[in-house]
Amino acid sequence: MTNISPNFAPLTVQDATIIPVTNRPATSLQGILLLIGSCLPVLGAVLLAPILPTLSEVFAAEPGAEALVPLVLTIPALMIAIIAPFAGAIVDRLGRKRLLVGALIAYGILGTAPLYLNGLGAIVLSRVGVGITEAAIMTCCTTLLADYFVGNRRNRYFGLQTVVTSLAATAFFVIGGALGASGWRTPFWLYLASLVLVIPVAIFIWQPASTRAGVGKAKLPPIPWRGLTLPLVVTLFGGVMFYALIVELPYVLDGLGVKDVAIIGAATATASLATAIGAILFRWIARHGAARLLPLALGLAGAGLVVVWFAPSVPIAVIGAVITSFGNGILLPTLLTWAVSGLAFEQRGRGTGLWTGALFFGQFASPLLLLGIGALLGGLPAALGALGLASVALAAALAVALPRRAETVRYSATS
Structure with missing residues (x-):
């Protein structure tokens, strides 16, 4: 396997x-x-x-x-x-x-x-x-x-x-x-x-x-669920995180008194640019691996949402959105690379399809999830803050679990 x-x-x-x-x-x-x-x-x-x-x-x-x-x-x-x-x-x-x-x-x-x-x-x-x-x-x-x-x-x-x-x-x-x-x-x-x-x-x-002879005629090898399940679960959460501010930032700014569409558009564009910068940097920081990059990305994305939660003004909310978007820019390519890095050629299409499905289901569920959390906690900013705290908690858990998981898997692979 x-x-x-x-x-x-x-x-x-x-x-x-x-x-x-x-x-x-x-x-x-x-x-x-x-x-x-x-x-x-x-x-x-x-x-x-x-x-x-x-x-x-x-x-x-x-x-x-x-x-x-x-x-x-x-x-x-x-x-x-x-x-x-x-x-x-x-x-x-x-x-x-x-x-x-x-x-x-x-x-x-x-x-x-x-x-x-x-x-x-x-x-x-x-x-x-x-x-x-x-x-x-x-x-x-x-x-x-x-x-x-x-x-x-x-x-x-x-x-x-x-x-x-x-x-x-x-x-x-x-x-x-x-x-x-x-x-x-x-x-x-x-x-x-x-x-x-x-x-x-x-x-x-x-x-x-x-390069394997007769692969097109043979039964496809099974999906390595042992290694792929955790990346898929984290990707599902990552889809929720990635889509949260794409959909909700205009409403946050509106709640802070911004009615000018141009200002809302500029804030959205600024956040998108931060996402792009984070993704561009991935090429140079990928060598650190998911064990380090996932806690970093999820921690940044979560911290930014907490800033948005408590933002007293538009500039502070935009700063929080930029922090979250930068973290999301690192998060997505890290998740994708983590998921496909251990897949054989004959498994890669199915593995990528599962990863894509998890990501987009998270994106689809994101506004519905925030709507439900907001109804319980008293509004959209609080819902975003709760999501941010969950992201920080997941970052801490992965920072502990991934190095241990790597050692366990490496031991079982060599024993």
Whole structure:
């Protein structure tokens, strides 16, 4: 059985050291295409946020509109959480490239469906389809990054994946607002981007293969649950942390008296920049391993939320948001590297799918969880503070548990 080490190194040399046969070395071109593909699920998550009030007005007469309109935005994330593990199994069984090309085409078709759909129920159904294709795209892109690159190059691209998706989220929010000003259907045209991307993907992305003879005909090796379970559980919490301020920061600022949309936008952009900086630094600090980086990232993210909780003014709240976002920028690539570092080639698609599902389920649950905690504790700032304290506590627990776990696993692997 392959075990996953908190120091990003597989502890056995049998399955985990299988190197994919790519026939040629991957270059920056392949990395850039996969990073662009990783932005498409972000497009689905934030592009439509500015038009939700308009959709509420347009479909006000339809039964259940109050519940269905928010689902237009959130249902893709839920579908990613549900479908990504199954997409990972397909990736391991049928191959990365075939699924990625098909998903990009389906994404463009389903994403633009609201341009001609008139019923709210039909639009929500099309968004379910978008979420399914996003699960396949995210799983394929992340798995291929792990296939094509190793060592410090892989760390660099995992960090860049968080950078570009964080910056893309900010850009898509602005673009969605600008396009939505000319009509609620206009932002859906942007989903055609996948049909443009599919052409260079079909030409320049290739399907890796294991060096193990006959692997495509043999039964796939089992998932190493012993090593993967803890990374998945922490990733679920990480998804809650990562999405908390993305959704709630505007409400925090509003509660502090900020009504100017430009100021709220600037604060959100500042936090996104801090996330990007944290992710960029991951390339140079990855050598310290999850045993050190996870407590650091979760501790910073939690401390920032506590600052937001007690912030008496807008500048202090923004400082807290920056601290949290910086910690989140380190957190995501650390979690991803921790999860995939001990997976064999034939396990990597399923492992990445499970990781993606855990992350997006955490993101989907984040606003609902904060809403429930806020109802119990008396408001959003207190809910964010409670989440921050939980993150600090988890950081302390991991600081103790991960080094001990590494020693236990290393002993069992050599005995």
